[in-house]
Amino acid sequence: MTKVFWGSPLWGVLGLATAILVSPSVTAAGSEPLTVGAIEALTGPASRYGIAIRDGLDLALDEVNAGSGGAGGGVLHGRTLAIRYEDSGGQKESAINAARSLIGRERVPVIIGPTLSNEMFAVGPVAVERKVPIIGTSNTANGITDIGPTVFRTSLPEADVIPVTLKTAQSRFGVKRVAVMYGNDDAFTKSGFDVFKANLDSLGFDIATIETFGAKDTDFSAQLTKIKDLGVDAVVVSALVEAASGILLQARQLGLPEKVFFIGGNGFNSPKLGEIAGAAADGTLVGSPWFIDKADPVNQTFVTAFRQRYHKDPDQFAAQAYDTLHILAEAINRAGSVQSEALCQALLQTHHEGVMGLFTFAADRSPGSTAGVVVLVMKDGRFSVLQ
């Protein structure tokens, strides 16, 4: 293909640039490093998730190679583990190209990622076709592991977190009648709403109204005014943090009573909520698979190491990625090889005490336990574990 257009100056520039910058292949002394692939959104709007994930993976990678798991460093009796990152920019075509390149050319035995559920729906079938295990660390949508028998995920889907939040609201605060709001043009918030709706129904809540908005909306006064007159105990919201903050601020401005509190999905689970909404966010409940202040030693070691290395606080995505790499390294050692079936079997036998609590896979290759879920409550602009 390039030959046809070789006369064009563009290809000249391109060829020169490539010739100068293609990195020479690294040859390791002794045993070859074992390279696994990772597809993350390192640029673009989803990069805040992708970069957090890369930070978590890199931290765990160094621990694995330093021999934190006992029995010397690395995997498979002293081979160094390495990660080859490919940037997807959060776009599905780019993610597929990255996956095909990792599998077809780099011959990686396993892929971590991609970042977004939409990307996983596009990339999953490619990995399944070549029987390459692929482990999503941040995909929460329904149906991810239905893509095929080599698709795993270590992120708790909303379907596991939301029931815990709702049950807590029911038993601790006696919530019966709720209004529901959700962003209907975003896959993540729509998926969260579907889970809320199913669980509100099965837990016997009385749903007063269901209101929708767009992800980029900034004015929620019409929906909130309506909700104000319905006399609800709580408002259940599935929104990303930008819209969530706006809803909380406007609710208090419109005079929604203080005792009516908000219950959020995973989108609320961000320190930014307290920063933007301030006192208006007080009392908000949200469920999370992980929390920075969890007191167990594994988590505290992780948080300290992360702060030391990156000079910032880890978030849930970094925590999930950190656990995932340890889980993968253990599975590779247990399998004794990186052969697809053996590795899938070994992954299914995972029994890992990580920062998210005890981690096991269920038969459908999603997380098997919700024991690690904590319900958080907002007070003075900060989340803390509901005691």
Next chain:
Amino acid sequence: MPWLDDILWTYQTLIHSLGINGLLALSMYVVLAAGQLSLGQAAFMGLGAYTGALLSLHTGLPFALVLAASALAPAVVAAVIGIPTLRLTGVYLAIATIGLGEVLRVVYVNAGITGGALGLNGIPGRTETWMIFLALGLALAGAFAVGQSRIGRAMEAMRSDGIAAAVMGIDRAAGQLAALLVSAMLAGLAGCFSAHSASFIGPNDYAFETAVTILSFAILGGTGSPLGPVVGALVLTALPEVLRPLQDFRLVFNGLIIVLVVLFLPRGVVPWRMPRLGRLPRGMAP
């Protein structure tokens, strides 16, 4: 040859994207050649993608019929919106077609059958590489053939000066509507191919940014001949993947190369106009 199979497998999606984006660029060219600016190509592509995906998921129609339906659906919509909006010119038509894209996005988000914001996944991979490039080849040949014909010259007249062309007896409304229909069909076809190649589609895939990307294929490639936009599409599609070894510097070089092209080749990578072949039609002075 297993190594060749591996290379083809590795770059399959990229090769598909090259052809699909080539078709999209041609669909843009057809509208531009008739002297109109449409930003509805992404919307037409989306209509084709959703039509094709829904037919494949819910019916057992052969792929040829699915493709035909995916080309027809956007053409019908283009006819309905084209008749009133083609009275608009220049930037006003562009704004109206942006509106079409937004309306369709809201429909996809709210209609149950389109899967809402979650989109449709599990679309069977029925697209074969040869189909895309056969379609692209036929479309290119068609564009050249039309360019040599009376219609092509009429279009060129419309593009240079609409009023003068109308005075000369060229039916401007019919010509521009025909161009819009053909362009919608090409975009719908491309959408159907892409849906059956990526196996997942969502409502945000066909928004404003995609429309601008399609327009940039044509601008970067040059709009003097049908070849220009196709080359533009090939370059803009291949560039991010060719630059993948640069890792973190990929986007920097991607942007740099585009800036250099725009600076030094303002009329596009293929700046030449379509050559005139054969005799002029009877009665036309050179």
